[in-house]
Amino acid sequence: MNTEILSFENVTFTYNTEDETMRPAVENVTFSIESGEWIALVGHNGSGKSTMAKLMNGLLFPNEGKVKVFGHTMSEETLWDIRSQMGMVFQNPDNQFVGATVQDDVAFALENNGVPHAQMVERVHVALSQVKMEDYKDHEPHHLSGGQKQRVAIAGALAMRPKLLILDEATSMLDPQGRMEVIETIRRLRESTGLTVISITHDLEEAALAERIIVMNRGQKHVEGTPAAVFNEGSELTEMGLDLPFAMRMTHLLQEAGVALQEEHMTEDKLVDELWKYYSRA
């Protein structure tokens, strides 16, 4: 359980090292993630979280410090090996769909890694059933909704049986229903397989589902901790341009208005629970 999956050791990255005035996109960041965890990496635009995603999969290499994935330091030599054990889902559902049909797309990474045909058919089938898209295997991408396309992208990652799944703003272009579909899929996957998930997002509602949150601000790690601990920072997060989950904002507003609520609530259900208890007490 407690094996380290990914770690950043004093990582600094600047896009243009020649320009002295450039602020590093990522500055002296250190953290580590263990297998089975669900981590949310949150931050406003320009906070460096997208750069961190690129550092995690070797699209970029740090100027200083080390990125270690599955115990290997990320470098030109280890890159492909690491990538074959890591799945990644990006923001735009259309721009990551390579295959002509759903099953072709799921098979893409398998083809690239030279998996034999018989095994490929089985793995594609399993991966599609994990995201509940098996009925759509012959569909073309333009006949799918955004949420369905993202689920196919997740299946494409799962087909490689990855140790780590990174969601880079994977829900930010979806409508509320598509977002629910994707989050639900991830939740189910974690229950059944214990997959390690890193979700990079600026949506704190989504981050609230994670076990641990790392907040990035202006390229630096601002705070790290459980959702409850991180959300306690309240106003500071708001200043960074992050919106607290609705239930938390509501709790704060109610408390300001003189309603004596007992605790912080991260989900609407819990808040409603306490509210009706509150009135029955009064």
Add this chain to the structure above:
Amino acid sequence: MMEKMIFGRFIPGDSVVHRMDPRAKILFVFLFIAIVFVANNAWGYAILLGFTLLVVFLSKIRLYFLINGLKPVFILLIFTFFLHLFFTREGDLLFSFGFIEIYEEGLRQGIFISIRFLVLVFMTSVLTLTTSPISITDGIEVLLGPFKKIKLPVHELALMMSISLRFIPTLMDETGKILKAQMARGSDIGSGPMKERVKAVVPLLIPLFVSAFKRAEDLATAMEVRGYRGGEGRTRYRQLNWQLADTLSLVLLAGLTAVLWYFRA
């Protein structure tokens, strides 16, 4: 009009022709194109026409659908027919009215060329109607395989083709959106003189190009992260399956050639 046009469209179905290996179908059509030129008399052309209709029948495509969908092609067909009819001046004079003179050879040539044109269009349409674009791409990739030896990037070409096919509907949607966005800003596309209309296309094309490049960049990243490193060491998910029917179709074609040769004048 675009909906009726069947040139290059794929209609899913279940027939002997649909189930054939794309490699066999592509080979078949290319050989057929060469064989058509063997025929040089009425017998030969009658046999060609009969053979083509047989293939159309086997593909279970309704003849009416085919003819209706190929209307624009028929205009060209009729044009070539009359061209030959009026301008060939050999053989006996059949008919003369004022400056119009029709000769026997002209009529013969007109009919023959029309039939030749017709069977070629029918046969290639049957290929594209019964084979999905992605299967055609697969077929071409395998058939061009030997050219890898002379450094032809066959895999890359096939991948380019399949990605372009995949992105056609996406970019069409995008064009529609941009069109509406520009119209909402008061741009007037589709009216006025030709010069104005061409100018109006520019604000449509530029955003489309910008977004296409953005998409290409994203796609390249996604492909790289999913382990794409060119054609080396790749396996294929789609398997082509050469069956008896495929061999038979080529045998049938050889038979056709023999028959045409026999009747050749």
